Amino acid sequence: MEDLHAKILEAVHGLVGEEAGVDVGWLDESTDQEEVLVQVTLSDPGEDTWDQDVTNAIRTAVRTATAEVMPSVVATTRLVSSGDDG
Amino acid sequence: MAKGKPTDPLDPLFLIEHAERLTTSEGGGRPPTIDSRRAASAAYYSAYHAATRGIAQSLFGDSWLPGVRWLSHRSVIDATGLVSRLGPASAPDPGSAPDQVRARAVWSIFQDAGGAGDDLLDVMEALRSLKVEREIADYDRVQPVSRAAAQNLLAQAKAVLKFFESSRVDDPDTRAFFALVALKA
Numbered sequence: 001m002e003d004l005h006a007k008i009l010e011a012v013h014g015l016v017g018e019e020a021g022v023d024v025g026w027l028d029e030s031t032d033q034e035e036v037l038v039q040v041t042l043s044d045p046g047e048d049t050w051d052q053d054v055t056n057a058i059r060t061a062v063r064t065a066t067a068e069v070m071p072s073v074v075a076t077t078r079l080v081s082s083g084d085d086g
Numbered sequence: 087m088a089k090g091k092p093t094d095p096l097d098p099l100f101l102i103e104h105a106e107r108l109t110t111s112e113g114g115g116r117p118p119t120i121d122s123r124r125a126a127s128a129a130y131y132s133a134y135h136a137a138t139r140g141i142a143q144s145l146f147g148d149s150w151l152p153g154v155r156w157l158s159h160r161s162v163i164d165a166t167g168l169v170s171r172l173g174p175a176s177a178p179d180p181g182s183a184p185d186q187v188r189a190r191a192v193w194s195i196f197q198d199a200g201g202a203g204d205d206l207l208d209v210m211e212a213l214r215s216l217k218v219e220r221e222i223a224d225y226d227r228v229q230p231v232s233r234a235a236a237q238n239l240l241a242q243a244k245a246v247l248k249f250f251e252s253s254r255v256d257d258p259d260t261r262a263f264f265a266l267v268a269l270k271a
Contacts, residue, residue: 027218035167037218049238052245059211060204063170071178074167076214081234 004036004069011061012040016054019043019082027076035074038062044083055079094139094151098247101132102240109236122236123223129239130220133213133246137162140250141264161270163217166210168192169263173210175201192266199258206259209249212242 001024009022021041026034040058042050059077066075105128108121138157139150146153171177172189173196180189196202202210219239223231254260 035214045234045238049234049241052241055238055242056208059208059215063174063207063211067174067176072171074170074214076211076218078215078218079235079238081232083232 001036004066007065007069008038008062011065012058015057015061016042021082034070034072035076036066036070037078038066038075039078039080041080041082044081050079094135096131096135098132098136098139098243101128101135102243102247105129105132105236105240109233109240119231122231122233125236126223126231126239127220129236129243130216133216133243134159134162136243136247136250137209137213137267140255140260141267144255144261144264145268157267157271159217161267163214164270165263165266166213168266169196169202169210169259170207170214172196173202173259173262174207177201192262195262196259199262202259202263203254203257205249205254206263209246210263212246216242216246 005022005024008024012020012022020043021039023039023041024036025039027037040062058079062075062077066073105125108125108128111121138154141157141162142150142154172180172193175197177193177196180186180193182190216239219231219235222229223236255264
């Protein structure tokens with residue numbers, strides 16, 4: 001899991017800069033396959049939404065990194081704002 | 087009631103439009119977080135209904151409205167995982183060990199189709215991601231759900247809807263996803 005975290009962190013930082021945070025953990029759900037939840041923390045978009053091209057690139061990078069490091073695992077990406085205070 | 091194409095009272099577009107009104111309401115002060123939570127929840131349901139409508143139309147034709155009830159959240163989500171893991175053209179061969187027979191069958195089907203398209207892979211993940219967000223919005227009283235986050239989820243849901251309303255539903259990779267959902271239902 002540490003290798004996966006490092007790989008995803010490198011990919012995400014390459015896309016959006018080093019301020020982005022990455023957390024990786026097993027998704028606690030009764031599913032018939034191994035699944036990790038990757039939480040990427042991006043800078044607060046305020047009243048806007050994030051650029052969909054950027055968020056899609058992040059998701060693709062997470063998928064690629066996961067397939068490379070843990071090919072039997074499915075990754076699901078969650079994007080959160082660093083200023084998410086509701 | 088006039089005969090013709092059945093109308094869908096849970097049309098995913100209606101759900102999205104309703105949710106967008108919740109996240110764009112104007113007025114003084116901070117927007118109520120319950121609006122963002124309801125919008126985040128609706129984002130998942132609109133994506134789920136878009137997927138199941140496409141699947142049911144493929145399976146049951148004009149009788150898709152009653153037929154769609156045979157599908158379940160679990161079957162859709164499990165099938166998205168199979169496509170994500172075994173669908174990409176670059177996915178490694180699971181091998182021929184006895185415990186990999188079913189995985190290899192899925193892998194082979196997608197290999198024959200040239201691999202799952204990137205847009206299908208985006209949709210597969212969006213469905214899982216939106217489900218995670220729905221559970222947070224509906225059950226987690228600790229994690230916040232901002233208006234910006236809800237709007238982002240609605241943008242994701244719209245992309246899912248657009249995919250299932252496109253001609254991509256007729257392509258072999260998407261039809262393989264439909265079949266996997268049906269087999270898991």
